[in-house]
Amino acid sequence: MNMSLFTIDQKKCRRDGMCAKECPAQIIVLADKDTFPTLMENGEESCINCGHCVAVCPHGAFTLNTMPLAECPGIQHNLLPEAAQIRELLMARRSIRLYKNRIVAHDLLEDLINTARYAPTGSNKQQVQWIVLENPADVNLLASMVIDWARLILPLMPDESMVMKMKRRITAWDEGIDLMLRGAPHLIVVHSQADLPSAEADCVIALSSLELYAYAKGLGTCWAGYLTVAANSHEPLAQALGLPKGHKCFGAMMLGYPQYKYTRIPKRNTPLVTWRP
Numbered sequence: 549m550n551m552s553l554f555t556i557d558q559k560k561c562r563r564d565g566m567c568a569k570e571c572p573a574q575i576i577v578l579a580d581k582d583t584f585p586t587l588m589e590n591g592e593e594s595c596i597n598c599g600h601c602v603a604v605c606p607h608g609a610f611t612l613n614t615m616p617l618a619e620c621p622g623i624q625h626n627l628l629p630e631a632a633q634i635r636e637l638l639m640a641r642r643s644i645r646l647y648k649n650r651i652v653a654h655d656l657l658e659d660l661i662n663t664a665r666y667a668p669t670g671s672n673k674q675q676v677q678w679i680v681l682e683n684p685a686d687v688n689l690l691a692s693m694v695i696d697w698a699r700l701i702l703p704l705m706p707d708e709s710m711v712m713k714m715k716r717r718i719t720a721w722d723e724g725i726d727l728m729l730r731g732a733p734h735l736i737v738v739h740s741q742a743d744l745p746s747a748e749a750d751c752v753i754a755l756s757s758l759e760l761y762a763y764a765k766g767l768g769t770c771w772a773g774y775l776t777v778a779a780n781s782h783e784p785l786a787q788a789l790g791l792p793k794g795h796k797c798f799g800a801m802m803l804g805y806p807q808y809k810y811t812r813i814p815k816r817n818t819p820l821v822t823w824r825p
């Protein structure tokens with residue numbers, strides 16, 4: 549049976565209704581147990597192309613026309629980590645500010661992004677865009693532009709402690725020490741159209757996912773907060789980054805091989821939780 553949006557393999561379909569129940573837009577109809585799933589009238593307009601119908605079907609009977617089954621691999625359950633492993637990873641991950649003088653292979657950078665693209669996005673819009681600086685000299689140039697921006701905003705900063713922090717970074721830079729991008733060999737930037745409803749959350753979640761996978765791959769990362777602010781307010785930096793017009797930088801991350809291994813998990817504050825039993 550060929551629908552405009554999906555195809556049902558009638559030999560495989562058991563008419564269990566899982567696809568219809570799972571669909572977030574509720575556009576798959578299974579009238580009764582003797583019929584096959586069909587598309588609701590005008591259902592195409594509500595489909596967010598999330599592929600849950602394909603992902604949930606245990607019989608391989610459901611194909612979305614945008615998603616050939618060959619491009620939707622089966623989950624390798626034996627590869628999924630135990631909860632204890634994920635917990636340890638989440639607690640052991642650190643911000644890395646000391647990097648080895650070694651570049652990360654292009655294939656590995658590609659692997660990081662290809663994995664992070666599976667992070668959730670609002671309405672499955674998948675509008676996160678990436679800029680990857682592969683050349684350490686370019687990262688250094690951007691760090692110098694963050695310093696240019698810091699020198700410009702220094703007289704405008706109202707908070708004395710922020711002024712002190714910024715002055716320290718500028719003085720260090722003048723002495724040959726990079727406290728902005730920490731001499732990282734690479735920088736990964738996420739950006740999206742500024743006015744999309746979930747653009748910021750989508751970008752931050754994607755970069756957070758990348759950070760965790762990078763850690764598991766033996767890499768170190770550190771969020772580049774100053775660069776993120778500067779990218780959205782200092783035009784020469786936005787241009788050097790190649791941010792498209794109307795786009796905003798929602799996060800940036802230094803990346804490279806860490807100089808040191810950490811042996812302990814530092815203490816964190818007790819969470820501020822309102823329990824509502």
Ligand SMILES: Cc1cc2nc3c(=O)[nH]c(=O)nc-3n(C[C@H](O)[C@H](O)[C@H](O)COP(=O)(O)O)c2cc1C
Nearest residue numbers: 641642643644645727728730770771772773774775
């Ligand atoms: C949004 C954000 C921006 C950050 N910006 C910077 C930065 O510009 N420079 C830096 O050295 N660390 C930066 N950090 C790292 C934090 O200082 C770090 O996460 C915090 O001290 C906790 O350390 P941990 O990540 O090792 O647990 C940033 C972290 C976040 C989440």
